[in-house]
Amino acid sequence: MTGHELPLVIEGGGTRITDRVRGDRQQIRKSLTVHGAVLFRDFEVGGVDGFDEVVRELSGAPLTYEERSSPRSVIKGNVYTSTDYPPQEEIFLHNENSYQAVWPMVLYFYCLEPPSTQGATPLASTRAVHDTMDPQVREEFERRGWMVVRNYGDELGMSWRQVFNTDSRDEVTDYCRRNGVETEWLDGDRLRTRAVRRAVHHHPVTGAPVWFNHATFFHISTLPEGVRLGLLEMCGEENLPSNTYYGDGGTIPDDVTDHLRERYRAASVRFDYRRDDLLVVDNMLASHGREPFTGPRKIAVAMAEPSSA
Template structure:
């Protein structure tokens, strides 16, 4: 079996930050040329040292540039083989994700959705099936879709993926196919650090969240409610066939909802216009499996920012405490303020791949100047071997995998 060599390299350049004593990942073997993933530094706007509870000196994102011996050209098949081999070495990349929250891969020969799909699948994770999707994500390649097709002036603030439903992915891959000149960055921030700061600064809010969780209500309509949004059929209608009557459609949609396996903690109601209002009681604080540390798994700050910035966009989701009482806006504002202080904005270069551990890191999307098509980012979502457990009280405080069926 192949191993990998760890060659130590140091950085200490002040404004641009990179973790000291980072290791390059290099495979041994007869195949030539072997690919090396070499750490490199980024501007401070794009990379930072994480605060507590992360180990001191931990950076995010961990930036890795692909290179080959004697500056030989890099072949995608060799890059994929390298990723698979590294993962075979005790899941080294998965462990780095759990530590840093986000990895950036640069210098790979990824040019389209098919290339990206092959690279993402090389990590060995199980593709994530989205139940209850709220955005339109047409498939472009195996387990690859547009990241978000909302208009360019819409702010998508930092959040954990699928935090509004019980079934969420553990790993999120983004590929930058086209980058705008101004704006369009992807934010990166730590859910672990957000919880730590909130516990220190607004402990009464954290305690209430632990006890009550959140009540997340999402409205699904027959037609899309905003540009880039999903329809009811896209969210739950995978079994609906041409010619099904309304009773049959509703039964098939409800069968998909029941795959969450949440019992009384997921409820729904139908409206006169055949819209669906789906309500979940969920934990906003969960546990990182590798460390047992509590982590904010939430879109509360994004919910607050969307109401402030995207006033013309129709609200399709509502966030309350788990008992149905309103969350004071001062707490949502405080979460956003912490997030602003601890996040960086990834400036895309064509071909970049960002990989997020969805338990550890939050992501989003900044508005951009120019045309809608100036920014093209593809996404691929995966499950891991485990999911973050509940950090709270009662059966409601559990994250579940969707039931097979």
């Protein structure tokens, strides 16, 4: 493929993927920066152990999933399942952990078992989203930033113990302080956090501006209508598991979030998984999501290369 089309597809003809990665590592990394994602197809991967080896060859040791926003299960070491959400639900396009001060620069997806129908990992260029959105919308976010507010409890959403991988309130408070997250401990062993982040970043290699944030993904309006209305009735806006605002706390208008979702979808591309497909994504250049699916879909995921750009 040419230009910035994604993903770039590299076909192996049944050869071992580790041999290809070792021999062409520099060119693969260049292609990842140009295209935003590279799909290895028809290679002998060698299961989860081979997948882990590819991650280490291209990026070094995979990362622990910290400050979680979705449930995952460990497959082996720091290789996880993709998000454990019901198969009938869509997961909207987003950039992994873009709400954090430090995020993984490279993501890896490995198809252990393809779905029967749909179940793709759609991709959207963050350069295209940035460049095609209404300049006034973009400039408003650049001026004000964006804020994520999260509530952690055992009854709804994820508990703070799950998210921060600890039973210690002091450890959570210290982590949040070091990472620019405001904490508010509430009755009933609940925690509320607020973090203000930039909406537009510059890629550390290309220098290109990219739309890199969770402002749309975490916004209450992105949820299906029935879920959205049920949560608002149950919790009220203040106690939602997550929601987003402008960085000064101002409400993001519905027409703005509608426009942002439309820009993501306009930029998105998809492919049907085949067994042993291995997808590598530059997390700052391409957002990703998940289609609803039927069948046994099992995708292994790893994250690597911590970065603050």
